[in-house]
Amino acid sequence: MPQTVKADIIVLLRHLVQALQPIARQAQIRLSFQPHEKKLCIGYFPDLVSGDVISILCNMISFTPKNHSILVSTKFVNDPAKSFLTISFCNTGICLLPLGEISLKCKLPLIMKANGSGTVYELEINNEIRESENESPSVSPPVNGKLLPAYYDEIRKRLRPHLTRAESLVASLSSRQPREAVFLKRINACIFENLEEDGFDANRLSEEMHLSRAQLFRRLKPLIRQAPGSYIKTVRLEKAKELLETTDLRVGEVAFKTGFQTQSHFTRVFVKHYGVKPSLFCQQNKNATNG
Numbered sequence: 283m284p285q286t287v288k289a290d291i292i293v294l295l296r297h298l299v300q301a302l303q304p305i306a307r308q309a310q311i312r313l314s315f316q317p318h319e320k321k322l323c324i325g326y327f328p329d330l331v332s333g334d335v336i337s338i339l340c341n342m343i344s345f346t347p348k349n350h351s352i353l354v355s356t357k358f359v360n361d362p363a364k365s366f367l368t369i370s371f372c373n374t375g376i377c378l379l380p381l382g383e384i385s386l387k388c389k390l391p392l393i394m395k396a397n398g399s400g401t402v403y404e405l406e407i408n409n410e411i412r413e414s415e416n417e418s419p420s421v422s423p424p425v426n427g428k429l430l431p432a433y434y435d436e437i438r439k440r441l442r443p444h445l446t447r448a449e450s451l452v453a454s455l456s457s458r459q460p461r462e463a464v465f466l467k468r469i470n471a472c473i474f475e476n477l478e479e480d481g482f483d484a485n486r487l488s489e490e491m492h493l494s495r496a497q498l499f500r501r502l503k504p505l506i507r508q509a510p511g512s513y514i515k516t517v518r519l520e521k522a523k524e525l526l527e528t529t530d531l532r533v534g535e536v537a538f539k540t541g542f543q544t545q546s547h548f549t550r551v552f553v554k555h556y557g558v559k560p561s562l563f564c565q566q567n568k569n570a571t572n573g
Contacts, residue, residue, distance in 0.1 A: 286410045288325045291367065292317050292356065298335050299354055302343070304557035308516065310348035310507065313339070317356040324358075324367060325410035334388045335369065338403055341384040342373050348507050350375030350400075365409040374400040451506060466505055473517045480541045484510040519555050522548070526563040533560050 299315040306313035335354075342352050352373045359366055378384050378401040385392050385403065393404040452467050472490045476482040487510055488498040498510055506513045522540040525531055531539070537548035552560045 286325050286327055288323060290321050290323050291326055292319055292322050294328060294332065295335065295369065298332060301557055302339050304555055306343050308555060309343050311343055311346055312351035315354045319356060319358055322358055322367065326407050330389050331407060334390050334405055337387045338371050338384065342371060342378065345376065345378055345381060346373045347375040367407040369405040369407065371403040372397055372400060377401050462505055469502065470517065473514055477518060477521060478539055478541055480543050482541060483514065487514065519552060522552065523563055526560055533564065
């Protein structure tokens, strides 16, 4: 059963948005957090709030066009009959209302509306602490280095389908552009076949596909929204994360299996891409924790 805590919910939201920043940057989306309240200690269910916030933002990042923005903001209403916090998610560039999957997994009340060429989702968080309970000690969300990974663990579980970019891109193209979906599937297969080779880059990919580098760039860039070389790195990192989550391989072993010459280089690239160290995804760490 979800547990209610009395805590500063702004701290939780700020850390969730910060944790998703590397994903937004990879998708070339400007993600920002502008709370109306600097601090707001209310009673809420952290599991429900974090789950819905992550789900909404993941989907919005996936479907918002590159070079556009997503703004997360808050507004607290404290009426005698009811007090609640509204968390607003506003994107630019495209109206997402026809995409039901944005709100499909949300468990809290959600209002959706168009906003010009964009969309606004408003998540309503009831204050679960009655006035007579306000004297009870408040609980601060974990923000130090030892407790923060719990938030990333929740993000890791919920982000997994959104971070498998190679698969999700093919799936999204299958119905709209089946020919391009087949082409991208061939690209992905070629990358996976050469995943352990550190020297496999855009030049090698163009050779394998029997295209000039310029032809490869022109055809591939509109599909993946990034340069072919960056896409190869993204596929490597996705596979590395999968191996860390599903096998007992050490970080160094995963690095070599995904084409990185050194563990230190792999760790730097992984942190830049995902915002956390690869060890936080490691199956060995999870086994040790569960044991």
